[in-house]
Amino acid sequence: MAVSSTLGPKGLDTMLVNSKNEVVITNDGVTILELMKIEHPAAKMIVNVAKAQQEEMGDGTTTATLLASALVDEGVKQVMRGVPVTKVIAGIHRGIGFALHKMREKARPIYELNDEWLQRIAFTACRENEDITLAVIEAVHVLGREKMLKKGFKFSSCVKAFPRVENRVIPGVLLSRSRMNQQMPRKKENVRVLVLADSLEPQTAPNNANGSDESASQQEGSKEEFYVTLEHIIHLEAGLVVVGGQVDSHAESVFTDAGIMVVQNVPQDELRKVAEHTHARIMKTNVLYNSPEEIEAALGMCKEAVDGGDISRVRIIGGQGKPFATIVVGAMTEEILAEYERIAKDAASAVQAAIRGGFVPGGGAMELSLSHYVAHYRETVQGMERFGVTAVAEALQRPMSQVVANAGFNPLEKIESVKAFQVKRHSDSLGIDCDRGTIADMIEMGVVDPLLVKAHALKTAGEVATAILRIHTIVNMKE
Structure with a gap:
């Protein structure tokens, strides 16, 4: 109920409250399911539907959860009638496979970004x-x-x-970090960009040094090499250095004096974005010691690097590599x-x-139309598997039924009317206008959903529902 009541244009938000009276208000299915306290193991499997939908598609979690719940309900009804559960499961697989095929047939493609x-x-x-x-x-x-x-x-x-x-x-690319200190330049134009995967620090002396004097000598030599490398970076006119780890205090001081902007502790996914956008090659710090030519070959380029404004983060704009944008x-x-x-x-x-x-009609219209096709497909299925197909046909009516109920209308009355009109007009886009309660074309109203979101929701719901129906006994494990 906490999830289904959020579906549709008239769906309401859910407030979640914990023992500390901390409040979260949302209508997002996966957020509700992740935060609410759930004890029953089968219910936890339903939660996994929303998580899988969110991870793969980023949308459609409420529909996926509703379909999974409906498939379990309808499957149990068939089992209670005496149909073997294995036959119900096989029929559900066949019904969903047929529904997915019809859904892809009816998708409207999008060819241009200005569509x-x-x-x-x-x-x-x-x-x-x-x-x-x-x-x-x-x-x-x-x-x-x-x-x-x-x-x-x-x-x-x-x-x-x-x-x-x-x-x-x-x-x-908008980084999640700002420059290392306020003395570094706030803005750089036509910038050469160096991207380092790890920390920018001197190499440490090996542990197997023969004595303390030798170790100290090696450490001093390592620092000298490091300082030379910093000079190479300056002479190559790198204006922005983006580092995945920490930056040595001496390097910070040297780069500040040279007017170089440095950003440290940048997450790896952001490093990849910077490299792709500026056409830089991500380097390990130890490679910096090889030659100035190798450093130069790894440098990228961007038109502007800016820190400050209302967002205190570094923004890298106009890279010579792949385009990026931050919303x-x-x-x-x-x-x-x-x-x-x-x-x-x-x-x-x-x-x-x-x-x-591409996209398909929304508002539950696509699912209701598929329900009609699946019901006809049932007549071609031999044996008791046809009862599993029936479960799919019934479950596909649930999304529109819930949308209508959330809008304050009688689902049974409205669903039957829409089904009749869809058949009469050979239309898969007729649904209910939730403001007036009248039958309307969802496409004409602009109510549509992406095909991939709908298809993944149905496929995932079917997988979890059949997994639940297959469970015969729940046994407590010993700790």
């Missing part, structure tokens, strides 16, 4: 926040279609939240800030999924 549906999808995913919608779409255009389609790239990782700032897009969202309180960050990430994930796989 108006992208903005509509972002607008819906971020709960109709116009500022965040515009920022997400602007970032899409900065990054380009190729970047959005790149395997392993998650658009949602470009979202950063800061208190009391304006929502906007910063082209380039900045802000709010006045921590609670609202966390929610804005979440909905911005949802919008980014939804837009990327739509670019990759």
Whole structure:
């Protein structure tokens, strides 16, 4: 109930309170399930549906959870009628496979980044926040279609939240750190960039030194080599040094005097972004000792590196490598800030999924249409597996039913009316206008969902539901 009541345009928020009276207010399914206290082991498996959906797609967690719960309910009903559970499970697999096939057939593709549906999808995913919608779409255009389609790239990782700032897009890479000290330059233009994976410190003497004098001599020699390396970096006119670990105090002093901006303790994922954006090669510190030519070959380039403003972080803009963008969202309180960050990430994930796989009608219309097709498919299935297919057909009606109930209308009455009109008009996009309670075309209303989000939700829900139905006995393990 805590999750299902958040679904749809009329869905409400859930307040979670702990023993210290700390409060979280959200309508995000995975957030609710992660924070609420859950004891039953089967319920914990349902929670894993939301987690899997969030990790893979970044959106659609409530739908995935609702479908998993519905599939378990409908599967249990068939088992209670005397259908062997193995037959129900096999039928559920067949029904979901057929539904996924039909869903992909009916997807509407998106070929251009200026397609108006992208903005509509972002607008819906971020709960109709116009500022965040515009920022997400602007970032899409900065990054380009190729970047959005790149395997392993998650658009949602470009979202950063800061208190009391304006929502906007910063082209380039926004680091989570500021420069080492205020004496370093706040702004550098046409900058050569050095990226180091580890700490910028002198190499330590080996442990097997024969005596204290030899060890001290080796340590002194290591420092001399280190100082020479620092001079090489200065002579190569590196203006920005981004370091994954700590920076030696002498190096900090030398670079400050030379007017070089240094950022330390930068996370590895940000180092990779800087390297890709500036076309730098990430180096280990010990490689710096090889030759100035090797250092120079690893340097990247950007038009501007800036620290300060309303966001006290270093911004790297106009790199000669791959394009990057950071979506900045802000709010006045921590609670609202966390929610804005979440909905911005949802919008980014939804837009990327739509670019990759197209979109389908939302509001539960697609699932209800699939329910009709699955019910017809049931007639082609021989044996008792057809009862498992029936469970899928019934479960697919649950999303629209919950959306309608959350809007304050009678689900049974509305669902039957929509089903009749979908069949009569051969339409998969008819649903319920939650403001007026009338039948309306979801596509014409702009209510759509990314295909990949819907498909992954159904697939994951089916996997977890059949895993739960397969459980015969729950036994307490010894500690």
